[in-house]
Amino acid sequence: MNFQDAFPIWHRLKANEQKQILNTLISRTVKKGTVLHNGDADCTGLLLVKSGQLRAYILSDEGREITLYRLFDRDLCLFSASCMIQSIQFEITIQAEKDTELWVIPAEVYQSIMKTSIPVSNYTNELMASRFSEVMWLMEQIMWKRMDQRVAAFLLEESSIEDTSSLKLTHETIANHLGTHREVITRLLRYFQNEGAVRLHRGTIELADVKILKEIAEK
Numbered sequence: 001m002n003f004q005d006a007f008p009i010w011h012r013l014k015a016n017e018q019k020q021i022l023n024t025l026i027s028r029t030v031k032k033g034t035v036l037h038n039g040d041a042d043c044t045g046l047l048l049v050k051s052g053q054l055r056a057y058i059l060s061d062e063g064r065e066i067t068l069y070r071l072f073d074r075d076l077c078l079f080s081a082s083c084m085i086q087s088i089q090f091e092i093t094i095q096a097e098k099d100t101e102l103w104v105i106p107a108e109v110y111q112s113i114m115k116t117s118i119p120v121s122n123y124t125n126e127l128m129a130s131r132f133s134e135v136m137w138l139m140e141q142i143m144w145k146r147m148d149q150r151v152a153a154f155l156l157e158e159s160s161i162e163d164t165s166s167l168k169l170t171h172e173t174i175a176n177h178l179g180t181h182r183e184v185i186t187r188l189l190r191y192f193q194n195e196g197a198v199r200l201h202r203g204t205i206e207l208a209d210v211k212i213l214k215e216i217a218e219k
Contacts, residue, residue, distance in 0.1 A: 003103050006048055006074050012119040020113065026104040030096045037080040037094035044094070045104040047077040052100025053161075056092050057176070066142075066179030068092065069134040078127055081107035142179070150178055151188050152217035155198070155207060165207040192216070 003025060004010045010018065026045070030036065036054065037044040047054065054071040056079060071077055071094075079092045114120045141150055154177060158167050171185040178185075189205065192198045197212040198205055207213065 001050060003048070006050060006103075008074075008076075009119050009123045013113075013117065017113050017117060017120075020109060021105060024106050024109045026106070027101075028104060029101050030099070032096055032098050032100075034096045034100075035093060036096065036102075037077075037092065039091035039093065043107050044080040045106045046110050047071070047080045047094065048103045048105065049073055049075050049077075050101040050103060052102070053097040054100060054102075055095050055097045057095070058092055060179070064179055064181075065176040066138075067177040068138060069131060070097070076127060078124065078131065081110065147178070147180060147184060148188050148191070149217050149219070151185065152192070152197070152213045154178060155205065156210065156213055156217060159207055159210075165210075167205045167207070168203060169205050170203065 003022070004018075007021075013021070030052075036047060049071050051073055054075075054077065056068045056071070056077065057065045058068060059065055077094060080094050110120075114124055141153075145153075151174065154174060155167065158169065159165055171189065172182045174185045175182045189198060189200055192213070193200050195212055195216075197207070197209050197216065199208045200206075
């Protein structure tokens with residue numbers, strides 16, 4: 001897959017705009033755990049995932065993490081170009097969850113094209129609205145869902161993403177995704193195990209009964 005196939009509105013760009021992007025485009029391959037963007041002082045550029053998986057999260061003053069959204073193949077990250085979005089008032093960190101291949105569009109290049117291209121401007125606004133919808137959904141989960149419901153839903157989502165019922169996850173990793181403490185996750189996973197929903201092994205959580213997990217997530 002090349003950039004032209006991955007960028008959703010490539011065919012709607014003018015020839016000079018396409019040339020401008022291709023002449024400044026950066027290809028990167030990063031290892032799992034690499035931090036690609038760290039806070040509003042870091043203007044990395046727009047990230048388009050070729051293959052792999054990225055995670056966008058924020059940190060509390062106490063150092064606790066919570067995942068805002070994740071990025072998969074063909075997903076574009078706008079918030080990594082924080083200098084381009086002056087209205088953003090919170091610091092976002094972008095980290096590779098898997099070994100990832102991606103393209104970086106320099107923020108100044110994209111911003112200059114966006115100022116004159118209606119298709120790019122519209123696409124950017126749609127993408128921004130989509131990301132904020134994800135963040136608002138997350139806020140609803142935090143405000144109205146119990147932690148056992150959120151943990152069960154997270155395990156089901158992770159199983160779907162990885163296409164396996166055997167998840168290589170630490171309790172700390174789950175806590176970081178959900179913005180809670182490791183001890184809370186450990187207690188809930190033991191409860192799930194007692195209910196027959198999961199089986200716990202060192203470094204692995206096996207989904208033993210998806211039906212029970214769904215019932216917990218939805219009750």
